[in-house]
Amino acid sequence: MENITNYIQENKERLINELIELLKIPSVSADSAYSQDVIDTSEAVKQSLEKAGCDKVEICETDGYPIVYAEKIIDPNLPTVLVYGHYDVQPPDPIELWTSPPFEPVIKKTDIHPEGAIFARGACDDKGQMYMHVKAFEYMVQSKTLPCNVKFMIEGEEEVGSVNLKSFVENNAAKLKNDVILISDTGMISNQQPSITTGLRGLSYVEVEVTGPNRDLHSGLYGGAVANPINILSKMIASLHDENNRITIPGFYDKVEELSLKERAEMAKAPFDIEEYKKALDLKDVYGEEGYVTNERNAIRPTLDVNGIWGGYIGQGAKTVIPSKAFAKISMRLVPNQDWEEITELFTKHFIAIAPKAVTVKVTPHHGGQGYVTPIDSIGYKAANMAYTETFGIPAIPVRSGGSIPIVALFEKELKSKTILMGFGLDSDAIHSPNEHFGIFNYLKGIETIPLFYNYFVELSK
Amino acid sequence: MENITNYIQENKERLINELIELLKIPSVSADSAYSQDVIDTSEAVKQSLEKAGCDKVEICETDGYPIVYAEKIIDPNLPTVLVYGHYDVQPPDPIELWTSPPFEPVIKKTDIHPEGAIFARGACDDKGQMYMHVKAFEYMVQSKTLPCNVKFMIEGEEEVGSVNLKSFVENNAAKLKNDVILISDTGMISNQQPSITTGLRGLSYVEVEVTGPNRDLHSGLYGGAVANPINILSKMIASLHDENNRITIPGFYDKVEELSLKERAEMAKAPFDIEEYKKALDLKDVYGEEGYVTNERNAIRPTLDVNGIWGGYIGQGAKTVIPSKAFAKISMRLVPNQDWEEITELFTKHFIAIAPKAVTVKVTPHHGGQGYVTPIDSIGYKAANMAYTETFGIPAIPVRSGGSIPIVALFEKELKSKTILMGFGLDSDAIHSPNEHFGIFNYLKGIETIPLFYNYFVELSK
Numbered sequence: 023m024e025n026i027t028n029y030i031q032e033n034k035e036r037l038i039n040e041l042i043e044l045l046k047i048p049s050v051s052a053d054s055a056y057s058q059d060v061i062d063t064s065e066a067v068k069q070s071l072e073k074a075g076c077d078k079v080e081i082c083e084t085d086g087y088p089i090v091y092a093e094k095i096i097d098p099n100l101p102t103v104l105v106y107g108h109y110d111v112q113p114p115d116p117i118e119l120w121t122s123p124p125f126e127p128v129i130k131k132t133d134i135h136p137e138g139a140i141f142a143r144g145a146c147d148d149k150g151q152m153y154m155h156v157k158a159f160e161y162m163v164q165s166k167t168l169p170c171n172v173k174f175m176i177e178g179e180e181e182v183g184s185v186n187l188k189s190f191v192e193n194n195a196a197k198l199k200n201d202v203i204l205i206s207d208t209g210m211i212s213n214q215q216p217s218i219t220t221g222l223r224g225l226s227y228v229e230v231e232v233t234g235p236n237r238d239l240h241s242g243l244y245g246g247a248v249a250n251p252i253n254i255l256s257k258m259i260a261s262l263h264d265e266n267n268r269i270t271i272p273g274f275y276d277k278v279e280e281l282s283l284k285e286r287a288e289m290a291k292a293p294f295d296i297e298e299y300k301k302a303l304d305l306k307d308v309y310g311e312e313g314y315v316t317n318e319r320n321a322i323r324p325t326l327d328v329n330g331i332w333g334g335y336i337g338q339g340a341k342t343v344i345p346s347k348a349f350a351k352i353s354m355r356l357v358p359n360q361d362w363e364e365i366t367e368l369f370t371k372h373f374i375a376i377a378p379k380a381v382t383v384k385v386t387p388h389h390g391g392q393g394y395v396t397p398i399d400s401i402g403y404k405a406a407n408m409a410y411t412e413t414f415g416i417p418a419i420p421v422r423s424g425g426s427i428p429i430v431a432l433f434e435k436e437l438k439s440k441t442i443l444m445g446f447g448l449d450s451d452a453i454h455s456p457n458e459h460f461g462i463f464n465y466l467k468g469i470e471t472i473p474l475f476y477n478y479f480v481e482l483s484k
Numbered sequence: 485m486e487n488i489t490n491y492i493q494e495n496k497e498r499l500i501n502e503l504i505e506l507l508k509i510p511s512v513s514a515d516s517a518y519s520q521d522v523i524d525t526s527e528a529v530k531q532s533l534e535k536a537g538c539d540k541v542e543i544c545e546t547d548g549y550p551i552v553y554a555e556k557i558i559d560p561n562l563p564t565v566l567v568y569g570h571y572d573v574q575p576p577d578p579i580e581l582w583t584s585p586p587f588e589p590v591i592k593k594t595d596i597h598p599e600g601a602i603f604a605r606g607a608c609d610d611k612g613q614m615y616m617h618v619k620a621f622e623y624m625v626q627s628k629t630l631p632c633n634v635k636f637m638i639e640g641e642e643e644v645g646s647v648n649l650k651s652f653v654e655n656n657a658a659k660l661k662n663d664v665i666l667i668s669d670t671g672m673i674s675n676q677q678p679s680i681t682t683g684l685r686g687l688s689y690v691e692v693e694v695t696g697p698n699r700d701l702h703s704g705l706y707g708g709a710v711a712n713p714i715n716i717l718s719k720m721i722a723s724l725h726d727e728n729n730r731i732t733i734p735g736f737y738d739k740v741e742e743l744s745l746k747e748r749a750e751m752a753k754a755p756f757d758i759e760e761y762k763k764a765l766d767l768k769d770v771y772g773e774e775g776y777v778t779n780e781r782n783a784i785r786p787t788l789d790v791n792g793i794w795g796g797y798i799g800q801g802a803k804t805v806i807p808s809k810a811f812a813k814i815s816m817r818l819v820p821n822q823d824w825e826e827i828t829e830l831f832t833k834h835f836i837a838i839a840p841k842a843v844t845v846k847v848t849p850h851h852g853g854q855g856y857v858t859p860i861d862s863i864g865y866k867a868a869n870m871a872y873t874e875t876f877g878i879p880a881i882p883v884r885s886g887g888s889i890p891i892v893a894l895f896e897k898e899l900k901s902k903t904i905l906m907g908f909g910l911d912s913d914a915i916h917s918p919n920e921h922f923g924i925f926n927y928l929k930g931i932e933t934i935p936l937f938y939n940y941f942v943e944l945s946k
Contacts, residue, residue, distance in 0.1 A: 116700070181803075246787030252789075259719075330795070336793070345792075
């Protein structure tokens with residue numbers, strides 16, 4: 023398909039600069055200080071879809087940030103692809119660790135990205151990967167090669183749990199009707215080895231508050247005589263894992279699907295070097311559930327991580343205080359069949375149960391979502407694999423990802439169609455971390471590969 | 485001694501307003517943002533001592549904040565009282581819990597202080613209690629009733645461990661020569677029941693840092709496969725106490741002095757209502773070391789408290805991150821015979837030893853000090869008790885305090901004289917907490933009682 027490669031070469035600079043403009047808007051959905059920027063971003067996405075050639079583009083208001091919907095229906099009898107993506111981004115904290123400002127995109131070369139990568143919050147997750155679809159669509163329209171109908175649903179609350187997407191999907195099932203859902207919000211093994219994500223973990227995210235005395239106390243006058251909320255919170259968090267690093271919440275593992283040794287052997291075929299992994303993270307050793315290897319621990323096993331903790335005096339110097347309260351943000355990654363609402367309940371019940379009488383505990387659920395596994399014999403999977411094979415010269419490997427895109431399970435339930443996760447990012451892109459980036463190679467390769475998926479999907483659907 | 489009561493009545497407003505002016509300067513020694521204010525406060529203290537009638541007043545520079553020294557020598561053959569106090573204060577955090585700004589003093593009535601109390605950071609600890617001595621001295625000079633020589637040593641680094649006082653005392657032993665040291669930086673049982681602190685706990689304060697991966701990671705892609713520094717720090721902190729709430733650091737209790745049942749029975753005579761105690765703090769239950777009651781746990785037993793903890797995302801909303809680092813500020817209250825430097829070493833060795841291979845740990849000692857016990861048959865103790873008995877109409881009860889004034893042990897070692905702790909504050913004064921205050925009654929009662937101590941001390945010294 024030479025045309026697309028020519029198109030990319032001729033428009034390379036524009037394709038990159040348009041994405042850079044989008045990355046300049048700090049659309050941090052978790053922090054209300056950025057709310058106007060998030061809204062401005064939805065407007066920018068709307069305009070880009072209009073320019074790309076959609077017939078109908080709408081900003082759909084929700085109780086939170088708007089969802090941008092767009093479509094181009096060329097023939098009701100042809101298949102329809104629904105593209106999902108999100109225009110919101112993670113908070114940039116800790117900001118001091120960025121080598122360049124998170125919302126002033128710059129292109130820098132790295133060992134993995136000799137052609138350069140765009141450094142900015144959201145470069146990969148998900149503005150960059152979402153925008154690949156807009157540009158691939160633009161090409162198909164301009165070259166008159168669009169083989170089917172297309173719908174876009176780009177939301178602004180993915181990083182805060184897609185809280186308003188559920189009702190939107192439920193209330194717009196007809197409008198969103200499609201034959202396959204296409205999402206680029208995951209990664210692939212390497213720039214030499216494409217992969218397709220066939221499994222995702224679910225998520226339950228809660229915030230806990232432990233209260234001891236009704237006011238901060240002098241640790242000399244009260245130390246040893248009253249429960250210190252920080253010491254207690256630490257004890258409670260510590261008790262959530264046993265000596266084998268298994269989670270101790272009663273019932274937590276009841277519905278966990280145990281993979282067969284054959285399936286685990288299949289997974290083990292994906293190229294992975296534990297020494298490289300440790301070296302890349304400066305780790306003396308890995309750490310996790312007994313009886314599972316690293317690529318199983320972060321993919322097919324559920325986890326419990328504290329994502330944030332705070333309490334007492336955290337300023338400069340020393341303050342001899344026993345604080346009244348201590349807090350933590352805790353998230354659990356879930357595997358298919360674990361229900362996130364049930365797990366949130368089990369956690370809440372257990373966490374309150376293990377609190378000593380000397381403190382009071384409050385648990386506030388933030389959000390969550392179900393895990394997901396997709397079959398590799400579907401038309402959608404085959405079309406994606408054929409597209410990768412053509413542009414990378416080597417077939418894609420199916421992999422289970424530890425990440426969560428809660429809405430995938432929701433889509434299958436409400437829209438009755440399969441989702442194909444065509445990710446073009448790399449683990450080393452540092453999404454959710456300082457210095458997030460997205461390779462120029464990956465961005466352009468995505469734009470090149472996506473139109474092929476459309477062609478093969480229509481072909482195989484005949 | 486009617487004259488002093490008259491003097492207080494006639495000058496009441498001025499005595500209160502002068503203290504209020506001193507409280508307006510935010511002399512927070514722990515936070516360098518306030519450094520100029522701390523220095524301004526030393527100047528204000530210097531001027532107040534000159535006005536009060538000292539012959540010689542000096543600002544003595546140190547590697548940190550200056551020490552204000554002053555003296556009035558009326559006859560080398562008479563005894564000399566050395567008054568120690570500090571003009572620095574604790575940080576006001578958490579500032580949002582103050583009902584009035586910490587450095588805009590206001591007088592409010594409370595159940596315990598029907599005559600009103602001054603609400604401000606440092607009102608009790610220690611500006612208010614230090615200033616009582618300046619004003620009592622002023623009265624004795626003006627009424628020509630000063631019965632002996634007086635020296636003042638007012639420092640500005642007590643809340644950060646008096647780091648430069650040691651060398652100052654060592655290098656100025658002759659200048660500081662005295663027969664008794666008088667300090668008001670502790671509390672008493674109630675406004676109806678005076679008490680004299682005969683024991684203080686030592687202190688070891690450290691900061692710990694736990695590092696996992698070299699950068700923040702996405703908890704979906706890495707969760708379960710790498711050590712999460714917050715989970716690990718929680719585990720390590722939790723392991724520092726056993727199921728009986730005894731500290732697990734090897735050797736920690738080796739030098740702890742075990743009180744006889746007789747001594748413990750004596751202590752138990754101090755009026756204390758556990759239900760009142762729980763009610764005042766809104767606690768369902770107290771919490772502490774097995775085998776000891778509340779008033780033993782916070783006085784004669786060593787403790788380990790986390791004074792601050794932080795790591796990961798602590799902003800609004802949710803961020804699914806595994807942080808690279810987690811931190812905690814940890815302090816241990818020590819009892820007489822425990823050496824704070826030895827305990828700091830034991831902690832450091834143990835804390836590094838219990839860290840799993842998957843993380844690296846750094847321990848940074850902040851500061852510390854030795855515990856102290858004073859005999860109740862000394863001239864100084866007797867004089868203090870006689871003074872209290874006269875102004876309160878009831879003898880003072882000797883009590884062990886859980887707090888630390890590290891320099892008391894230092895004074896005994898370097899200056900070879902006993903310290904008398906005449907505290908006029910109350911536990912309910914919320915020192916180190918939001919809404920710290922000091923009763924007008926207590927402030928004036930201190931000014932009334934101190935000259936009596938001088939008289940009785942000189943009398944008993946004959």
